[in-house]
Structure formats: structure tokens, C-alpha cells
Amino acid sequence: MEPDFYKIAKKWQKEWEKEDIFKTREDKTHKKFYCLEMFPYPSGYLHMGHVRNYTIGDAYARYKRMKGFNVLYPMGYDSFGLPAENAAIKNSVNPKEWTEKNIEGIKKQEKEMGFSYDWSREIATHKEEYYRWNQWFFLQFWKKGLAYQKEGFVNWCPSCRTVLANEQVVNGKCWRCGSDVEKKNLKQWYLKITDYAERLLKDLDSLDDWPEPVKIMQKNWIGKSEGTKIKFRIKGIDKEIETFTTRADTIYGITYLVIAPEHPLTTELIQDSDKEEEARRFINECMNESYESRIAENKKKRGFFTGSYAIHPLTQEEIPIFIANYVLFEYGTGIVMGVPAHDQRDFMFAKEYNLPIRLVIKPVSSEINEEDMSEAYLGSGILVNSGPFNGLKNEEAIPKIQDYLEKEGLGKRATTYKLRDWLISRQRYWGTPIPMIYCKKCGVVPEKEENLPVVLPEDVEFGSGNPLATSKTFVHTKCPYCGGDAIRETDTMDTFFDSSWYFLRYISPKNREAPFEKKEADYWFPVDQYIGGIEHAVLHLLYSRFFTKVLYDMGLVSSEEPFKRLLTQGMVVKDGAKMSKSLGNVVDPQEFNVKYGPDTLRFFILFAASPENELDWKNRETEGNYKFLVRLYSRILETKKILKNQKAGKEINLYDKYMLSIINRAISELDELFNGFRFNLAITKIMKLGEELFNYLKRNDIKEDVIDEYVVALLKLISPITPHIAEELWHQLGHDSFISLENWPESDSKKIDATAEFLIELNEKISEDIMTIRKLVKIPAKRIKLILAEDWKYELYNFIKKGAKEKDIKSFVMNSEFKRYGKEALFIAEEFMKNPQKISEPIFNKDEELESYTLSIDYIKKDLKLDLDIILKKNSTDETEKVKQRKANPGKPAIIFE
């Protein structure tokens, strides 16, 4: 009869909820541990990716709880966002209804998995009591000058009908819907994340427990580069322009300048050109060019001569200014000096437009000729054609040229970042209204804090344009300062704003006076362990860091970083592809649970791969895991019966000691594995412990004390992974408490660390249980077989001598300790049957056989004919001693006892 793990799970979930055992303890005398998973966007049901994420987190939270920590482990919902709005339009329901229905569904699933969240701290970002604090934060940012409005070219997703932040444009496409992103000139709200670029970069170094790839991605995204800004006068216009370069050493190689099409200065530059019209057309083309076509043309450089010339600051030469599609307006100054000889892009451009190529760096060992160049020379060398700087090594020339430019006021050292300010306006409904007001008299003013929240109205029409603008109750308002007619900002906030501080709201989720209580935050913040997907490496994880730094500067929190330790879990794939509905390879957690129970799902998910790695879903393997759990469950339930049916003495034998040693060793080993998130290895160990238990239970001399100690520890060790089964067995064995609240078992080092002791004992009592040698000494099974062969042959011989029948012999062989040698045992047995006398003679005619019962280590060495060094590591940890022994016996394998 198979146990119903689903039912068992339900039962305990109910009990836990009834007793409210996962409510966060407020006892501040304990060390705290804040364990957090990236909260889900409630767009439907939980998929395997979520389940994996939360299973990892839950197992960890449970483990930490057992280790005596005060654990904060909350759950909430990132419930504002476009899908809700789109679904609402599609099904003509209210986004709120749609969202809340989904939240209920997801919550139910989370509960069915047995996740040990403190549900009293649940949050949802679409609720007034949450988003009012978004608005409050926005106003604080505004006060500090960190929120501002700017007109400029922005990324616009035509399908989502809203603008996007740079971080949300992936390969020129919208991160959400995949449409090609267009450029639009709009006035939008920004947060000044660039002010924090340096700190965001520098503090990455302090994040020791973050995965390296994430840090590198952030570093690249921030993209710091140090270089020089160089000023150029423009011929005929009383204006200076600036370029940015990291290669000031190539300044004498400039043969043209290029300016980004979006650059406002282009208008002035083309003004007097006879090709003004054509230039304008070119600019428009560039700006409408899709990412696709730019890639398709293989990064072909296209440009247009403006008709204007700049004056080289050092040589006073006149150099043409081009508009070109390869210059990024947002980076540096939006104007680049063209040095075809030493930059591949410039080289291609110069070839295309027949611009001169001037070599200014000569390689030390080879010759290059300007006319023969087929690509730019990017290496180092000696400066030539560079006026007073000729002869310098190019690396050394950079600071010299910088000094000179600075002295002459022609340029200066500068640092630029790839990071841009964070565009947070969205022209959509389902989000936090930006609390700003346009007053005819006072201009752009913030809503007063006491008037918050600016409530998201419900009288809106969905369709084209921004729905908020259609609300009669929302748009028209009075200026909070002069009382005159005014209109509200109708843009809402990027939902990444919501998720940039939600981890703080869990700390005091009900507080109505502040987003969170400082006193509480001082205790709980930062998050000790954060778990989520790597896809947020430069989105959520960067924004949250930025937010935290701002709050730190405001004195609201005392940590500059939100997440101390980060784990990015791998994807769940099946049949070589990410689980997706279109591929039809989705495994529904719900269905799985009903069939095998949530513990099987948890067990498999943690077992099948290490958390960071991709998890390859295999139905077969889940079944294997299920079988193991069923076996474990049934065997432990049976132990009482087994104990009753046999009367073994109280005396602890070597096998008992062995059992106690492995369980005690496992306690400390698993502690380490759990702490390092190596659940897959932990489970391997647990399975072995299970197998050992099964084997032990088959003996006829098992001891109740040993079983008790073993099973209690085993259940505790497995409880973070399969909490329901552990809980059920725990109670079946007669405990009244919750195993979920038990402490991590204590490991008795005396019981583990007895290898040496065992060895002495081995010398004396090796006959008692020869099997144990293999396990203790860890000599491969094959080698120990030799001893065994003699041993069991002798027993078998006696057995047959007593007149046993064939069937008895077979069952003796298969059920004796030597059944692991089933095949050969049978073979020998059959031979015996045929002719006992004949076989017995050569085997048992010597006394040697019996000597094997009094083996010593020397005997093992000698009679096993093992040419081995047996080194007791304990007594000779001295390096030199070890080395000496090795040198003395070159090429000889060694066995080392830990």
C-alpha cells in the first residue's frame, strides 16, 4: 500500500497553519536571517521555474530555522504591470480583479508546496497601502534632485504603447513583447541613477557572496571608461564642440569628426550647407533605422558630410565634420574624433568616404604603410607624425597629451559611463501614478505628501493612448500650492520602481506612517540570502542597489547594499528546451503534486541538479525519487514491528557503531552541504543513509537505541527537503512537537571520530563483522572479497554438512550477509551440492582459513597482497613525513585514513 503523500502534505499544511508556526519570531536576542526569493508577477499560475526558486529558498529557510536563526521568510506579489492590463483589455475585465484572482491561485499553489512563509507579511504592489510609498519615495527623490523630467529620444515600444528604460531593451527589442523598439522624442521622468554609477561599480567589490557573472554583467553595464574630452572650435560658427576619447595618444591621427544623428547640434552644422535638405533626410533615415537592419548591414558605416569643418586643437588643421549612424548620441559627448589608422570603425568609415588615413603609432618591430593598410592598427608602438610627442611610447603619451591639453585649456581628463539615467515613465494604466501636477501658474509641482496616495482611478477607458488621461476624476485637479486649476501627470511608474524596495516593506508591512520602520530595518536589513533568476542581473538587481544607496544617503537604512548573498538559480528545461506551452513540454506542478505529493517534487528539484545549474526534467527520475521516498517512509514505519520481532542483546557491536558513526558524520557533512546550497549532494548522502538503514533493518540483531538515534537524526536532516513526510513520520514515531521547529541535530564527534579506535577493535574483533571492514577502511569491495570468500565458504560448508536441502541452501545464500555475492555464492553452493566432499577438501584443509578471523592490519596488508602504504593521517599529518614516505616508495599507491 503506497502512502498518499499528497494527503499527508495537506494534513500537515493544515496543522502548521493552525498553529501558525512559521510566523516570524520577534525575539531580537536571536541572530536574524532574512531569506528572500524574487517575488512573482501574478500573470497566471506558478510554473516549474517558480517552484524551483521557492523550493530552494524554502529548504534553506527551514535549514536556517533549525540552526537557531530568527528567520524572516516572506512572500508577496509584483502585481502591477502590463500583462494584467493587456489581459484585462482582452477579456474586458478589471485589471485589479484579474490580478487578485491570479494572486489567489498562486498563493494556493505556494501553500500546497508547503513553503514556510510568514503569510502575515504578505504584500502586493498594486495595493494602495503599498504604492503610496512608491509615490512617497518619488517625492523624496524629487526633493533630492534625483527625479527629473527631460525631453529626448527614448525607446518606444509600439506594441506595448509605452516607453522603456535602456535596461528593458534587449537586442533592440522590447524585453516583454519582443517588438522592435522605436525612437521617439518625448518628455519623460527619469531617476538619476548615473549619479550613483561610481558607487554602484565600486561596491560590487564588497559583494563577495554574489555570483561572479552577475557582478561582471553589472560592471559591463555600468561601463566605466576613463579618457579625455577634447575641445574643437568650429570654423565659421562661434561654438565649441567636445569629443570623448580613451585614445588621446592618437590625437594627431584625426582626419575627421563624426556626430550622432540625434545630436541637436547637427541642425546648426548643416545650416549653411547646400545639401541641407538631403542631410535632413539622412538624419531621419538613421533614426528610423531598426536594430535589425543595422545588424543586417553588417555594421556598415554610413555618413553624411555636414559641410562644416572643425579646427584641430593642436595642428589648427581644418577637419570635416560628418553625421554618421555609428555614433551613439547617449555615450560620451555624442561626437567622436575619427582616427582611421587606429580604430577599426573609423577605418571602415574613412575607406567608404575616401578620407585620409594618418598613421601616428608605429609598431616597434614591423613596418606599416598607410596606403597598404587593410585594417586599423590597434596595437601599441611609438608615436610618429605627432609633433612634439613623436618618439614617445603610445601608453606614455596619453598622460603627457592630457597634461598638455589641460594646461592649454583645450581639453581635460574625463570619465564616462555607459549607464544612462533610468527612465521610469510609462504611458500605461496598471501602475503607480506619478505624483506630479502641472499647474498653469506654478509649473511642474509635486503632490503634497499628506495628500498621498494619488489613487489610481477606475473610470478609465482602455484603447489607444494612455488610459489614465481618459479619467474624468483623475486628470483635472487643483494645484496644492496655489489652488488654481491644474492637471495631473498621467504617466505611471515603471514597475521596477515597485520592486526596488519591496524587500524593505516586508520588514513592517502594515505600517501606515512610513514605508518601513527604521528600528526594524536596522535589525532585519539587509537581506541575507536572495534567490532568483539571472535575467535580472542588470535590471532589478541594479535598480535595487541604486535605491538602497539613495535610502542609505537619506539615513533610512544602515546598509548600502540590499542583498548580502545572492543565488541565481538555473532554468528548468525538458527535452532540451525551456518549458513552454508552445513546445508542449510543460510539467504542471499541480498535477504532479496530486500524483506524487509536493515532497517528491521538492526532493527531485533539489536532487536533479545543483541550484545554479540548468535542471533537466526527466519523468523517469522523478519516479525513482518517489520510490525512494515511499521506501523510506514504509521502512521507518515498520521499524517498531521489526524490533518487536527480534530479541537482540543490548550489547553494541561493530555494525551498530558503524551505523552511529555514519549518521553522526552525516550531521556535520550535511550541515556544510546545506549551508553551501549543495542540496543535490546532500540528497545523495541522504539516500545513502537510507540505504544503510534499509540494510541494517534486515539484520537480526538491530538495536532500538541505534535505530532511534539514527532515524531521529535522519528525519531531521531530511525535513527541510521533504517537510511533510518528515513531519508525518515524526509524529508516527510518537513525537508531539513539530519537526519543522526542531533544532538541527547535534553531531557526536566521539561517535564519528573513532576510526582509529575502530581499527584497534578491528584487530580484535574482525571476525564479528567482516563487512564492516570495507566500510571503515574503505578498501574497495573487490579486495575485501578475498577474506569474505573464506569466511562464508566456511559457514556454508557447515550449513551443508548439517544436511540442509537445496532450497534452504539457496535461501541461506541469498539471505545471509553474503547475498551481495549472490551469483558466486550460488555457484559455490551448487558445486557443494554436487560434491561437497570434493570441494571442501582443497578449501578447508588448512588452518589458514580460520586465521582470517583474527586478522590484523598487517594481515590485511600481507594476505590481501595489497602493495599499499597504509598511512594513518591522524598521526602523520606532517607534510614532510608524508612526502618522505612517498619519495621512498615511488609510484606506489597509498591508502590514507582520514
Added chain:
RNA sequence: GUGGGGGUCGCCAAGCCUGGUCAAAGGCGCAGGACUUAAGAUCCUGUCCCUUAGUGGGUUCGUGGGUUCAAAUCCCACCCCCCACACCA
């Protein structure tokens, strides 16, 4: 192109940092056996190759070198795969 991660005995996956108990954990698969009228389930055993009753020998950790008494593990070169960013001056 730049940056990151990988290639382990049918598949998945440990081990590599800290070189010797490594022919290399564990799971799955497969094979044989026990149990069964039978199938399934369960249990036992085996699963690189050759050989044996036990033993023994040979060849393995992407490829090729190197260091070492000793390399899956350390060093160098090369090949292949994945992922992220991508005209950042």
C-alpha cells in the same frame, strides 16, 4: 568581436579550488537473479574492455603537450558547445 560558463565511463550529474582511499558519488537506463501462474511493484547483484572461483591485466575524464614518484584534478596550446553584452570611441 568582448566578457562569462562548460566539455567526466549510454543519459543526467558529483569530483577539479586543497594532485594519491578515482575505474571515478548518486540517480536514470540497461542486464542477470530472488519473489510471482504471469506482468508490475519490490528486493539483490552487475553495468569501460579482457580474464578469474577469488585474483590479475589493459585503456579511460574534449584533443595534444608539459610539471610530478603520482594528474579527471596543476600549467600551456588547440578544438568544440552554451549563455550574456554587443558599432561605448
